[in-house]
Amino acid sequence: MVLIDRIKMIRTKFHEIIGTKYPIIQAGMGPFSTNELCVASARNGVLGVISSVGMAPGVVTPKEVERVFGKGEPKELLKDVLYWTYENIKDDPQARFGVNIPVSHDFISPSKEFINAIIEVFEEKPNIKNYLKVIITSAGDPLPWAVNAESKGSNTSYIPIKENLQDIVWCHVCPSVRGAKRAERADVDIIIASGREGGAHCAWSDNSSLVLLPETVKQVRKPVIGTGGFSDGRSLAAALALGAIGIQMGTRFIATKESDFQKKWKENIVKSKETETIVGRGIFGPMRFIRNEMSLKVIDETLKHSSDLYRGLPCYANGEIKALEFEGFKNLIDKTKSAEESLILGGVVCGRINSIPHVKELIESIMKEAEEIIINMQKHVNILPD
Numbered sequence: 001m002v003l004i005d006r007i008k009m010i011r012t013k014f015h016e017i018i019g020t021k022y023p024i025i026q027a028g029m030g031p032f033s034t035n036e037l038c039v040a041s042a043r044n045g046v047l048g049v050i051s052s053v054g055m056a057p058g059v060v061t062p063k064e065v066e067r068v069f070g071k072g073e074p075k076e077l078l079k080d081v082l083y084w085t086y087e088n089i090k091d092d093p094q095a096r097f098g099v100n101i102p103v104s105h106d107f108i109s110p111s112k113e114f115i116n117a118i119i120e121v122f123e124e125k126p127n128i129k130n131y132l133k134v135i136i137t138s139a140g141d142p143l144p145w146a147v148n149a150e151s152k153g154s155n156t157s158y159i160p161i162k163e164n165l166q167d168i169v170w171c172h173v174c175p176s177v178r179g180a181k182r183a184e185r186a187d188v189d190i191i192i193a194s195g196r197e198g199g200a201h202c203a204w205s206d207n208s209s210l211v212l213l214p215e216t217v218k219q220v221r222k223p224v225i226g227t228g229g230f231s232d233g234r235s236l237a238a239a240l241a242l243g244a245i246g247i248q249m250g251t252r253f254i255a256t257k258e259s260d261f262q263k264k265w266k267e268n269i270v271k272s273k274e275t276e277t278i279v280g281r282g283i284f285g286p287m288r289f290i291r292n293e294m295s296l297k298v299i300d301e302t303l304k305h306s307s308d309l310y311r312g313l314p315c316y317a318n319g320e321i322k323a324l325e326f327e328g329f330k331n332l333i334d335k336t337k338s339a340e341e342s343l344i345l346g347g348v349v350c351g352r353i354n355s356i357p358h359v360k361e362l363i364e365s366i367m368k369e370a371e372e373i374i375i376n377m378q379k380h381v382n383i384l385p386d
């Protein structure tokens with residue numbers, strides 16, 4: 001293999017649209033705001049993302065919200081985190097970050113508050129626009145958030161994102177080709193095709209990145225980013241070969257020194273094999289957990305009360321599942337509780353994660369490996385004349 005002595009530069013449309021050095025997004029991951037991880041990512045050439053979901057009461061209990069984020073209304077909590085992030089990256093003119101806002105139909109009120117938080121932040125501190133470049137909506141229908149939503153076939157119209165935040169890049173996470181077509185109709189800037197092997201929120205039915213990503217690229221005219229199962233240079237190179245302009249990684253970023261997640265969460269990801277995740281009914285829909293005592297309790301309840309999930313059909317979570325989720329997240333924060341008693345979300349890719357590096361080290365190794373693979377591909381793949 002020809003070794004590359006310096007980091008060369010993979011360039012795709014990602015750079016043109018989002019402006020980061022590398023075509024990688026650090027995924028939004030509740031229940032934490034991921035502000036420390038976002039800063040480390042943004043300062044190291046990838047798009048850092050703030051996660052809003054845990055700032056809404058009802059996702060974790062109000063008491064937990066207070067414990068993790070301090071007291072306040074969701075909008076004010078997000079504004080505080082955005083200002084904090086800005087203060088911590090503004091000396092680096094290359095740093096870029098975004099915000100993940102779930103738009104599930106049972107989350108519309110906080111979703112609106114979070115969009116309004118960004119609108120207010122842009123008015124109050126216009127310079128933040130040079131850094132805060134992206135909104136990633138997920139877990140719901142993008143169409144009501146489009147400009148002229150009704151004329152595009154939506155029954156409802158909330159806050160037209162691109163009308164109120166003109167320079168923002170709007171990405172939407174799509175777990176199916178059908179969803180991607182709807183996002184295209186909403187005129188999002190980028191579609192994030194989310195394979196079911198990903199950690200936490202996943203599709204109602206099976207759909208791996210290897211199938212979903214190239215098919216989305218084929219069927220929509222928007223740029224596509226792959227997510228679900230990516231962790232290294234080899235998988236980045238594969239995503240580019242499948243037609244993506246870049247990747248979004250969640251589970252891989254949890255296991256970094258700077259990430260806001262607990263030590264027991266990081267260690268569990270490193271220790272788990274690719275066979276040790278499991279899907280049950282969770283917040284907004286199905287969720288992929290690391291298999292342990294607590295997640296198996298959620299699976300038991302899913303089988304009893306939400307078994308349609310295993311038939312690929314949308315279904316509600318009963319009170320018992322919600323109570324287990326609260327308990328599982330509470331135990332995560334509680335240092336006296338073990339990993340087995342905690343609800344730990346993670347993707348199948350935990351089977352490929354063996355270390356807890358610094359974000360800088362991780363990103364550089366991914367880019368170096370991807371570049372080497374792309375350059376050397378023709379050395380081990382021969383194309384013979386007929």
Ligand SMILES: Cc1cc2nc3c(=O)[nH]c(=O)nc-3n(C[C@H](O)[C@H](O)[C@H](O)COP(=O)(O)O)c2cc1C
Binds near residue numbers: 194198199229251348
């Ligand atoms: C712990 C955890 C929390 C997550 N929380 C969110 C969230 O709040 N909103 C969202 O859109 N996606 C969420 N996701 C999904 C990620 O954004 C991302 O799409 C997924 O992790 C990609 O798959 P990977 O884990 O294989 O990299 C979460 C994922 C994990 C692992």
